[in-house]
Amino acid sequence: MPISLTDQEIRDYRRDGLLFPKPAISTDDAARYLATLEAYEAETGGPVNGKYRYKCHLVFPWINELMREPAILDMVEDLIGPDIMVWSSHLYPKEPGDGRFISWHQDSAHWGLETDNILTVWVALTSATRDNGCMRMLPGSQNTGIVEHRDTWETKNILTRGQTIAEEIDEDKAVWVELGPGETSIHHLHMWHASPPNITDGRRVATAIRYITPRARQTRADRDFATLVRGEDRYGHFEAEPRPSVTMEPSMVRLHEEIADIQGAIYLKGTDKASIAGLTDRK
Numbered sequence: 671m672p673i674s675l676t677d678q679e680i681r682d683y684r685r686d687g688l689l690f691p692k693p694a695i696s697t698d699d700a701a702r703y704l705a706t707l708e709a710y711e712a713e714t715g716g717p718v719n720g721k722y723r724y725k726c727h728l729v730f731p732w733i734n735e736l737m738r739e740p741a742i743l744d745m746v747e748d749l750i751g752p753d754i755m756v757w758s759s760h761l762y763p764k765e766p767g768d769g770r771f772i773s774w775h776q777d778s779a780h781w782g783l784e785t786d787n788i789l790t791v792w793v794a795l796t797s798a799t800r801d802n803g804c805m806r807m808l809p810g811s812q813n814t815g816i817v818e819h820r821d822t823w824e825t826k827n828i829l830t831r832g833q834t835i836a837e838e839i840d841e842d843k844a845v846w847v848e849l850g851p852g853e854t855s856i857h858h859l860h861m862w863h864a865s866p867p868n869i870t871d872g873r874r875v876a877t878a879i880r881y882i883t884p885r886a887r888q889t890r891a892d893r894d895f896a897t898l899v900r901g902e903d904r905y906g907h908f909e910a911e912p913r914p915s916v917t918m919e920p921s922m923v924r925l926h927e928e929i930a931d932i933q934g935a936i937y938l939k940g941t942d943k944a945s946i947a948g949l950t951d952r953k
């Protein structure tokens with residue numbers, strides 16, 4: 671049995687839909703991952719292209735390594751069980767003064783996944799503070815199930831559709847999820863959350879990893895993909911993803927393109943937009 675979370679922490683997660691701060695990797699490892707990212711950015715002339723901020727574990731071996739980190743998987747196992755897949759990963763840089771933000775939303779609203787035994791581990795590679803745009807969450811809001819969202823398509827909104835919860839939100843009840851480098855927060859699929867722009871002089875960088883049980887099903891597309899990172903997949907609901915050995919390996923870039931089309935259908939269902947190619951981020 672996994673032992674990384676205490677019984678109290680597991681109870682807290684079940685009650686609040688949220689757990690933080692949980693140290694998972696050392697500050698040295700966080701700095702090493704950030705340096706790897708920044709070396710790539712220096713080589714390619716700027717922050718990672720929007721489309722590779724999504725499902726980034728397919729094209730960046732360091733993210734594929736990070737999502738298999740035993741300390742992270744132990745916590746995930748405590749919460750969703752011993753069989754664990756990664757459905758997606760997101761890279762979230764917020765640059766100083768770029769004005770980019772995330773509106774109040776639930777991850778579940780546009781992922782098309784059936785089962786709520788799904789969570790995100792958000793790994794801070796720099797510190798995440800109120801000023802540089804850390805997340806805000808409403809503890810307990812995961813109990814609402816999926817609520818109505820409206821699409822805003824705001825350009826500075828990092829979310830694909832600028833999707834925003836249509837209900838009134840009591841922000842006084844929200845907590846600021848401040849983290850140091852190497853620390854994580856864990857949040858439930860239905861958690862109501864948001865994050866403001868970065869108003870500091872330094873960047874804020876994080877990787878969000880979406881862990882699912884293999885029992886999950888994609889309801890918005892006939893095919894979907896995931897990576898098994900612990901235990902067994904006894905269901906075969908997701909096609910297996912290979913592991914990249916080098917950055918932007920051509921076969922993995924092609925697979926990423928193929929999956930992007932499927933993700934387009936998932937994220938844009940119910941809108942008049944056919945493709946996510948022109949949208950900077952997908953979430």
Ligand SMILES: O=C(O)CCC(=O)C(=O)O
Nearest residue numbers: 762772790792805865878
């Ligand atoms: O990185 C952020 O500011 C928000 C990320 C988020 O909404 C998520 O990981 O679910």
